[in-house]
Amino acid sequence: MRFLDFLFPKSLRPGRQPAPPADEKDSQLNVYNYREAIKEPPAHFSAIRFDPNNTCNLHCVYCHNPRSDESVSAQELMDFIDSRVLAVKHFQMGCIMEPTLDKRLTDLMLAVSKSRAKPTETFMLQTNGLLLNKHDFGKMREAGLTLLSVSVDAAEPDTQKELRNGTSLDRVVRNVRAFREALPEVKVSFITTVTTSNIAKVSGIVALGLDLGVKQFVFREVFYHPENDIVDHARMPGLLLKPGQFQGMRDEILGAYEGQAEFIFADSVSISTYIEKIKTDSLIPKH
Numbered sequence: 508m509r510f511l512d513f514l515f516p517k518s519l520r521p522g523r524q525p526a527p528p529a530d531e532k533d534s535q536l537n538v539y540n541y542r543e544a545i546k547e548p549p550a551h552f553s554a555i556r557f558d559p560n561n562t563c564n565l566h567c568v569y570c571h572n573p574r575s576d577e578s579v580s581a582q583e584l585m586d587f588i589d590s591r592v593l594a595v596k597h598f599q600m601g602c603i604m605e606p607t608l609d610k611r612l613t614d615l616m617l618a619v620s621k622s623r624a625k626p627t628e629t630f631m632l633q634t635n636g637l638l639l640n641k642h643d644f645g646k647m648r649e650a651g652l653t654l655l656s657v658s659v660d661a662a663e664p665d666t667q668k669e670l671r672n673g674t675s676l677d678r679v680v681r682n683v684r685a686f687r688e689a690l691p692e693v694k695v696s697f698i699t700t701v702t703t704s705n706i707a708k709v710s711g712i713v714a715l716g717l718d719l720g721v722k723q724f725v726f727r728e729v730f731y732h733p734e735n736d737i738v739d740h741a742r743m744p745g746l747l748l749k750p751g752q753f754q755g756m757r758d759e760i761l762g763a764y765e766g767q768a769e770f771i772f773a774d775s776v777s778i779s780t781y782i783e784k785i786k787t788d789s790l791i792p793k794h
C-alpha cells in the first residue's frame with residue numbers, strides 16, 4: 508500500500524516522508540479562484556488540481572459541489588502558469604467537476620504539457636468515465652498523461668446507478684477497456700466513495716478492476732456537510748458509515764487482495780481536513 512502526493516499531502520502522512528518545502532503549494536485552480544490566484548507571487552507546486560469547466564453530466568447523491576456554465580479560458584490558464592508557476596510535481600485535470608464535458612480537454616492538456624506546468628511526476632485525469640470516448644487518446648499520450656482515475660462505486664449496475672445518478676456502469680467499463688487498449692502504458696485507478704449502500708460490495712469493484720488492468724484502488728469514506736445546499740439531505744444520513752465500518756472494509760480488502768494492486772484508503776475526517784487544506788493553500792476564497 509502506498510500513499511500518493513497528489514491525493515494526500517505529505518503533511519497528512521504521519522512519519523512517512525519528509526515534509527515538502529514550506530513554499531510548495533497544493534492548490535486548486537477553477538472558475539472560483541483563477542482571477543485571484545493569478546495575483547499571487549510565483550511558487551513551486553506539489554500539485555495543481557485544475558477544473559477547466561464547472562459542470563457535470565451526473566448528480567451523484569453525495570456530491571456537494573455547486574455548478575455553473577462558467578469556464579477558465581486557455582489564455583487564462585496560460586496566464587496563470589506564466590505568472591505563478593515555477594514548477595509542478597502533479598497536475599490533475601478535473602477535481603471538483605467533470606472535465607470530460609469540456610471539449611477543450613485534450614488541447615488544454617497539450618498546452619499544459621508544453622508549459623512550465625508540465626508535471627515532473629504525475630499527469631492525471633479524474634473523471635466519471637462516461638464521456639472518455641469523446642476525447643482524443645492520441646493527444647492524451649502526446650501530453651504525457653500518466654494516470655487515469657475513474658470513479659466507480661459498484662461492480663453491479665443498480666448500486667452504481669443509485670449512488671451515481673443514472674450512470675451506465677457498462678459504458679464506463681467499455682470506455683476504460685478502450686482506453687487501456689489505446690494507452691496501455693497509462694496507469695488506471697478506480698476511486699470509490701464508500702457508503703452504506705456499497706460497503707458490502709466493494710470487493711466486486713476490485714475484482715472488476717483487476718480484470719480490466721486497473722493497478723490502483725482508492726477508497727474514500729463518504730463525507731457529509733449538513734450545511735451544504737447542494738447535496739441530497741434526504742439520503743445522506745443513511746449513507747454515512749458507522750464507526751469502525753471503514754476500517755473493517757479496509758482490512759477485508761487488504762486481506763483478500765493485498766499485493767495484487769496498490770490500495771489507498773482515506774476516511775471522511777482526513778478527506779475533509781485535506782479539502783480544507785488545499786483550499787487554504789490555494790490562496791483563494793473558500794467555496
Ligand SMILES: C[S@@+](CC[C@H](N)C(=O)[O-])C[C@H]1O[C@@H](n2cnc3c(N)ncnc32)[C@H](O)[C@@H]1O
Nearest residue numbers: 569570602603604605634635658698700729730
Ligand atoms: C467531485 S468528483 C469530480 C471528478 C469527477 N466528476 C468524478 O466523479 O470522478 C471527485 C471525487 O469525489 C468523490 N466525492 C464526491 N462527493 C463525495 C463525498 N461526499 N464524500 C466522498 N467522496 C466524494 C467522487 O465520487 C469522485 O470520486
Ligand code: SF4
Nearest residue numbers: 563565567570604635
Ligand atoms: S461526484 Fe463527479 S460525477 Fe458525481 S456529480 Fe460530482 S462532479 Fe459529477
